[in-house]
Amino acid sequence: MDKENRPGHHVKKLPLGDQGEKSLKLPDILRALNLIRINKESSANVQEDPVENITEPGSKSAHTSKIRKLQIGRYEIETTSSSPYPELNDKVPIIYVCEFCLKYMYLRKSYSYHLFHCKKRRPPGSLVYRKDAIHIYEVDGNKEKLYCQCLCLMAKLFLKNKETLYSPKLLFFYILCLKDKDGEHLVGYFSRDKKSNSNVNLNCILVLPPYMRKGYGKLLIALSYEISRKEGVIGGPQKPLSDVGSLCYLSYWGHILLEWLRHHTSPDRITIEELSKATGFVKEDVILTLKFMKIRTYYTDDHILYTTPTIIENRRRHANFKKPKLSIQKKCLVWKTATSRK
Numbered sequence: 001m002d003k004e005n006r007p008g009h010h011v012k013k014l015p016l017g018d019q020g021e022k023s024l025k026l027p028d029i030l031r032a033l034n035l036i037r038i039n040k041e042s043s044a045n046v047q048e049d050p051v052e053n054i055t056e057p058g059s060k061s062a063h064t065s066k067i068r069k070l071q072i073g074r075y076e077i078e079t080t081s082s083s084p085y086p087e088l089n090d091k092v093p094i095i096y097v098c099e100f101c102l103k104y105m106y107l108r109k110s111y112s113y114h115l116f117h118c119k120k121r122r123p124p125g126s127l128v129y130r131k132d133a134i135h136i137y138e139v140d141g142n143k144e145k146l147y148c149q150c151l152c153l154m155a156k157l158f159l160k161n162k163e164t165l166y167s168p169k170l171l172f173f174y175i176l177c178l179k180d181k182d183g184e185h186l187v188g189y190f191s192r193d194k195k196s197n198s199n200v201n202l203n204c205i206l207v208l209p210p211y212m213r214k215g216y217g218k219l220l221i222a223l224s225y226e227i228s229r230k231e232g233v234i235g236g237p238q239k240p241l242s243d244v245g246s247l248c249y250l251s252y253w254g255h256i257l258l259e260w261l262r263h264h265t266s267p268d269r270i271t272i273e274e275l276s277k278a279t280g281f282v283k284e285d286v287i288l289t290l291k292f293m294k295i296r297t298y299y300t301d302d303h304i305l306y307t308t309p310t311i312i313e314n315r316r317r318h319a320n321f322k323k324p325k326l327s328i329q330k331k332c333l334v335w336k337t338a339t340s341r342k
Helices: 026-032 109-116 145-155 218-230 243-262 271-280 283-292 308-314
Strands: 011-013 071-072 074-077 093-097 126-131 136-142 171-180 183-193 198-203 204-207 295-300 302-306
Touching: 071 136, 093 109, 126 171, 145 171, 171 218, 183 198, 183 218, 204 218, 218 243, 243 283, 243 308, 271 283, 271 302, 283 295, 283 302
Parallel strands: 071 093
Antiparallel strands: 011 074, 071 074, 126 136, 136 171, 171 183, 183 204, 295 302
16 A cells, blocks of 8 residues: 655656647657657557466566656656566666556657557546546456556556556556546556455555645545445455555544544543444554544443543644545545446
């Protein structure tokens, strides 16, 4: 699990001539990339179907890339992890990914050719949330195998110890995009298990480095809980969390718990069970967050919370628990449970 504001990334925003976006004229792209001719042979190394070529970790044929940079849309981003892209040799320092269909290429020439011919301008799947320029799509990993496999391969360039790469068909992916006149640009995503009775509502989350520290990570976390509430499930993220992921979740949990306690008439006589049901957080996460906020609980037959309005207000003023920059507007959420879709 990774947080939206992971440190250590270097992001280079390319000049307009280098970004290769659809709104640019082809001659501008060609001049920027120093290309004179582009023909069908240029797209020869566009991987059409990586699903069959991915190998499990530890196998003899598994290959771990040493890609140092990712170019996606207008951004050139330094990577922090490795990813088993197929047919990749050690001399490939940068990989090019179309931000709309997520196909990847190893040559800039192929990338330029693909950008000019790609007709996709949004993710596949169903639109489940729309608020101004923010659009979120639900994508079935089994129905859109190629797209989801490419998404997982790209995510592995920034995430460690995530095995969703090898089982995307068992997951739903929620793709967050920002829409403008050129299309819907990938910002980040989270995945979750298709089993609606599972209390794990988030398997993996990634916000691309150019969009960090803008509230998109917590927005995705909030969506995962809204979906769980609609399903009638009390849930939480897959464990263990990374250190950065833990801080992101503790900040989110803390804010929600404090807001609920602030409006409760008797905050000194609340059980952990009540807090869990009210917020949709599993009890273990509630207890962990209360400890993090240094709010006492007493261990009787039920955990009893002891706090006062003054303590709650003091915690609310702490920077760790400030209101998220973005929040889910329920009227903009059109997600439906599997039962209501039938």
